[in-house]
Amino acid sequence: MGVVKTLPTEDQVRTALGKVLDPEIKRPITELGMVRSAEVRPDGHAEVTVLLTVAGCPMRDTLTRDVTAAMAALPGVTDVNVTLDVMSAEQRQQLQGQLRGGTPARENPFSRPDSLTKIFAIASGKGGVGKSTVTANLAVAMAARGHKVGVIDADVYGHSIPAIFGVADTRPTRVEDMIMPVPAHGVKVISVGQLKQKRDQVVAWRGPMLDRALVQMLGDVFWGDLDILLLDLPPGTGDMAISVGQHLTNSEVVVVTTPQEAAAEVAERAGTIASMLHQRVTGVIENMSWLPCPHCGPSHQIDVFGTGGGARVAETLTQRFGYPVPLLGSIPLDVTLRSGGDVGMPVVVSDPTSASSVVLTEMASALGGRSRGLAGRSLTLTPAARS
Numbered sequence: 001m002g003v004v005k006t007l008p009t010e011d012q013v014r015t016a017l018g019k020v021l022d023p024e025i026k027r028p029i030t031e032l033g034m035v036r037s038a039e040v041r042p043d044g045h046a047e048v049t050v051l052l053t054v055a056g057c058p059m060r061d062t063l064t065r066d067v068t069a070a071m072a073a074l075p076g077v078t079d080v081n082v083t084l085d086v087m088s089a090e091q092r093q094q095l096q097g098q099l100r101g102g103t104p105a106r107e108n109p110f111s112r113p114d115s116l117t118k119i120f121a122i123a124s125g126k127g128g129v130g131k132s133t134v135t136a137n138l139a140v141a142m143a144a145r146g147h148k149v150g151v152i153d154a155d156v157y158g159h160s161i162p163a164i165f166g167v168a169d170t171r172p173t174r175v176e177d178m179i180m181p182v183p184a185h186g187v188k189v190i191s192v193g194q195l196k197q198k199r200d201q202v203v204a205w206r207g208p209m210l211d212r213a214l215v216q217m218l219g220d221v222f223w224g225d226l227d228i229l230l231l232d233l234p235p236g237t238g239d240m241a242i243s244v245g246q247h248l249t250n251s252e253v254v255v256v257t258t259p260q261e262a263a264a265e266v267a268e269r270a271g272t273i274a275s276m277l278h279q280r281v282t283g284v285i286e287n288m289s290w291l292p293c294p295h296c297g298p299s300h301q302i303d304v305f306g307t308g309g310g311a312r313v314a315e316t317l318t319q320r321f322g323y324p325v326p327l328l329g330s331i332p333l334d335v336t337l338r339s340g341g342d343v344g345m346p347v348v349v350s351d352p353t354s355a356s357s358v359v360l361t362e363m364a365s366a367l368g369g370r371s372r373g374l375a376g377r378s379l380t381l382t383p384a385a386r387s
């Protein structure tokens with residue numbers, strides 16, 4: 001007489017699949033209407049059909065892997081086959097409406113009076129001082145502390161953020177006219193570069209175009225509930241900095257500079273523009289502050305770019321604004337920080353004990369700790385009908 005197999009109940013299957021989150025939207029696939037069918041046959045073979053939001057969904061492998069693992073863990077399941085299909089236009093529209101939770105399209109969620117997201121625009125006077133590297137590492141360190149963090153790469157000319165996060169070749173998924181930020185190292189990332197038609201397209205955008213791109217990155221991207229939003233601004237005091245000040249009136253500014261006299265001077269100007277736009281300047285970060293001596297070790301610090309630029313900017317801005325603008329930290333020159341950026345693995349992940357990681361993590365704690373927090377607040381998402 002053959003042994004009667006114990007098979008999972010419908011509820012067990014539903015619960016198992018309910019633990020699989022869409023990697024981009026971060027909600028259970030069962031709530032998002034992404035499970036078309038799930039069945040376990042008497043011989044223990046499981047068949048699941050998952051609906052992707054778009055055909056070229058970059059997360060298809062992750063979804064297949066997660067669904068397979070969830071089903072394989074059920075009692076009596078011997079093997080799993082996952083079939084991927086694509087949502088119809090109607091299904092996508094339904095999902096989009098669900099994600100917006102009744103919020104009209106194109107509303108900037110961060111300008112709502114009830115928005116609790118803490119917003120930091122990372123600014124610098126000149127290019128190449130490490131603003132994008134600092135932004136990415138702060139974001140990853142904040143996410144590691146449990147904050148929900150988003151990064152907008154608003155540096156239209158540089159847009160190096162996707163490469164630093166290791167997602168330079170990932171196109172964000174679109175659900176109708178809604179854009180899913182790209183998940184990377186626990187952070188939701190969107191870059192102005194990813195909104196271009198082609199990756200190598202050269203843009204020479206002026207004020208109105210830059211403004212439109214910012215509005216799109218704020219209003220058309222599904223950010224969900226964020227604790228902290230970081231914006232990597234283009235260097236200088238240009239149109240994007242002004243647009244950010246206008247659209248995100250509650251944003252604060254962090255100024256990045258090197259110790260060099262010339263860099264500090266222009267950094268002061270970037271801080272002053274922020275103040276003219278009624279943004280508070282939270283503090284100054286000095287980058288590339290010193291080089292640990294290759295012979296004697298970190299006790300001997302070589303001042304490659306001079307000294308005191310960060311402290312000078314902090315002092316000048318404090319005097320100018322009449323409130324304390326502290327020097328938040330000084331990051332040394334560090335090969336692992338540079339190489340981490342080159343291979344898409346931020347140094348706070350790849351080498352958390354390196355000299356630069358320690359300073360970056362401390363600053364992330366100080367800035368992130370000041371987040372207004374969302375504990376106890378209800379999500380604006382509306383649960384969908386279960387499949």
Ligand SMILES: Nc1ncnc2c1ncn2[C@@H]1O[C@H](COP(=O)(O)OP(=O)(O)OP(=O)(O)O)[C@@H](O)[C@H]1O
Binds near residue numbers: 331
């Ligand atoms: N502390 C550091 N030690 C070593 N290399 C660094 C450090 N900070 C940044 N870098 C490197 O310096 C280069 C410029 O950094 P990054 O792109 O972050 O600057 P940026 O200010 O954002 O420039 P831009 O605004 O022109 O895009 C990168 O190659 C980066 O890896």
